[in-house]
Amino acid sequence: MKKLFIITFILFTALAKAQDKKMEKEEGIDREEMPENAFFLIEKIPEKAKRLRYYYQTDGEDVSYETKFKFKRSIFSVEFGKDGKLQDVEVTLKEKQLPEKTLENIQTYLEKNQERHKLEKIQAQYLPNSASESAAEKLFLKSLSFDTQQPDNYEIIVAVKNKGKLKKYEMLFDENGQFKNEREILRNSYDYLIF
Amino acid sequence: MTILSSKKSSVLLFLIFVFLGIQNIKAQENFSMLIDPDFTVNIDPDSRWSYNFNLSNRDIIYEDGEYNFDAQHLQLSHFTSYEVGFYSKLSLGVRYRFKEIFDSDSQDEVRIVEQFGHSRKYNSLKVAHRTRFEQRLREITTYRTRYRFSVELPLSGQRVDQNEFFIIGNTEALFSVGSEERPKLEQRFSVALGNEIWAKTKATLGLQYRYEDYTGDPASELFITSEIILSL
Numbered sequence: 001m002k003k004l005f006i007i008t009f010i011l012f013t014a015l016a017k018a019q020d021k022k023m024e025k026e027e028g029i030d031r032e033e034m035p036e037n038a039f040f041l042i043e044k045i046p047e048k049a050k051r052l053r054y055y056y057q058t059d060g061e062d063v064s065y066e067t068k069f070k071f072k073r074s075i076f077s078v079e080f081g082k083d084g085k086l087q088d089v090e091v092t093l094k095e096k097q098l099p100e101k102t103l104e105n106i107q108t109y110l111e112k113n114q115e116r117h118k119l120e121k122i123q124a125q126y127l128p129n130s131a132s133e134s135a136a137e138k139l140f141l142k143s144l145s146f147d148t149q150q151p152d153n154y155e156i157i158v159a160v161k162n163k164g165k166l167k168k169y170e171m172l173f174d175e176n177g178q179f180k181n182e183r184e185i186l187r188n189s190y191d192y193l194i195f
Numbered sequence: 196m197t198i199l200s201s202k203k204s205s206v207l208l209f210l211i212f213v214f215l216g217i218q219n220i221k222a223q224e225n226f227s228m229l230i231d232p233d234f235t236v237n238i239d240p241d242s243r244w245s246y247n248f249n250l251s252n253r254d255i256i257y258e259d260g261e262y263n264f265d266a267q268h269l270q271l272s273h274f275t276s277y278e279v280g281f282y283s284k285l286s287l288g289v290r291y292r293f294k295e296i297f298d299s300d301s302q303d304e305v306r307i308v309e310q311f312g313h314s315r316k317y318n319s320l321k322v323a324h325r326t327r328f329e330q331r332l333r334e335i336t337t338y339r340t341r342y343r344f345s346v347e348l349p350l351s352g353q354r355v356d357q358n359e360f361f362i363i364g365n366t367e368a369l370f371s372v373g374s375e376e377r378p379k380l381e382q383r384f385s386v387a388l389g390n391e392i393w394a395k396t397k398a399t400l401g402l403q404y405r406y407e408d409y410t411g412d413p414a415s416e417l418f419i420t421s422e423i424i425l426s427l
Contacts, residue, residue: 027352027359055352075318118281159281164243166278190314191237192397192424193323193345193363194284195247195274 026057034065037084040133041140046071074146077123086136089143090123090155097147098122098154098177105177106156114160120168124151150175157185205350206360209388225414228257229267231403233422245284247274256419269293274310286310304333319353322346335375343367347389355391363387363399379408387420397424 034042034054045052049069057064064087065080079087095103110117126143128135142149154173159166168187172180233251253267274288288308294301307330314323322345329339345365349355369381387401403418 025356026354027356057352161281164278165241166243166281188316189237189239189245189426190316190321190323191239191245191247191276192235192426193314193321193347194310194312194325195235195237195249 035084038080089126102177116161121157125153243278337373339371341369
């Protein structure tokens with residue numbers, strides 16, 4: 001009997017490594033590992049910014065880099081392509097930081113299309129209008145004054161419940177709060193943390 | 196410092212902590228050490244219902260100042276849960292502990308559990324609250340209320356990808372009453388290192404420190420816990 005338990009114990013605890021295969025990955029990296037062409041912007045991050053972090057992510061095919069920091073009580077995510085070109089800047093906002101009319105439009109859309117909903121995360125999205133360095137710099141500076149400068153879009157993570165079914169979406173609304181598109185997000189199960 | 200070495204150093208730090216922890220606690224009286232390997236299957240289909248099955252075993256490995264292997268029980272549990280609101284679940288569970296096969300003096304235990312769980316992610320931190328009411332039917336019947344607070348933090352990046360490590364920490368307060376025993380208070384602290392070894396499969400290895408009956412006749416136990424969790 002003892003042996004049986006020892007064997008089960010070893011079996012249960014054996015930490016096996018999975019075989020290499022194409023998969024999504026996101027990890028923290030050092031500043032030096034960011035693409036060279038991204039540095040002209042990284043250097044523009046205000047000195048007052050806190051919790052400056054760098055990330056690398058891949059979905060198995062495309063690669064991108066991200067810098068995150070906290071500034072004016074909001075979290076900024078600056079995303080770069082593999083070549084270091086700026087892709088977008090996203091700034092987290094609280095509901096009350098949205099223009100009243102915009103928030104009203106978003107809420108009206110959700111109320112009309114979902115039985116119940118909950119806004120989990122709101123981000124103002126700033127998109128560069130050309131690939132040039134000067135456009136990127138201008139955009140970045142614009143995003144830093146997010147409290148006065150209108151973004152191109154609002155990206156919202158929203159949990160919805162219809163007929164008892166819970167789903168999560170990443171929805172895109174334009175600067176006036178008009179719905180543009182949505183993408184369903186895989187919902188994580190946290191059962192392993194509860195039981 | 197590169198990411199690889201920072202990952203390694205956090206694992207190393209964890210192991211040092213574990214080792215020092217064991218050396219320290221062993222010096223106390225009324226102390227025992229146990230192992231508790233677990234195997235869990237969580238089935239969470241695309242509906243409001245979800246199911247949890249668990250098989251575990253507990254053995255004493257250190258007691259009364261000496262190392263000694265003594266199997267305690269084998270346990271089967273099942274929980275059925277129903278999702279309420281956006282982040283919560285109500286569950287009803289039943290647990291059976293086979294004790295008699297290891298010690299003819301003791302009786303098997305049946306436990307009925309009512310549970311409320313709430314879990315949410317805040318950026319990279321996952322937070323879970325759990326409240327349980329239990330009816331432990333054994334030689335004597337004990338009623339127990341417990342609350343557990345857990346957090347999970349990924350050790351690389353902002354989310355746990357395959358083959359990445361994470362840390363889970365939790366603390367739980369327990370209060371037991373029964374007509375044939377004095378009310379007892381207990382506090383537990385756990386820390387575990389986990390890894391998503393395959394898609395939908397997690398493995399954890401950790402320590403749990405239990406400080407039992409601390410207002411009456413205190414005793415402490417240290418569990419070496421390990422778990423394989425399949426999420427289907």
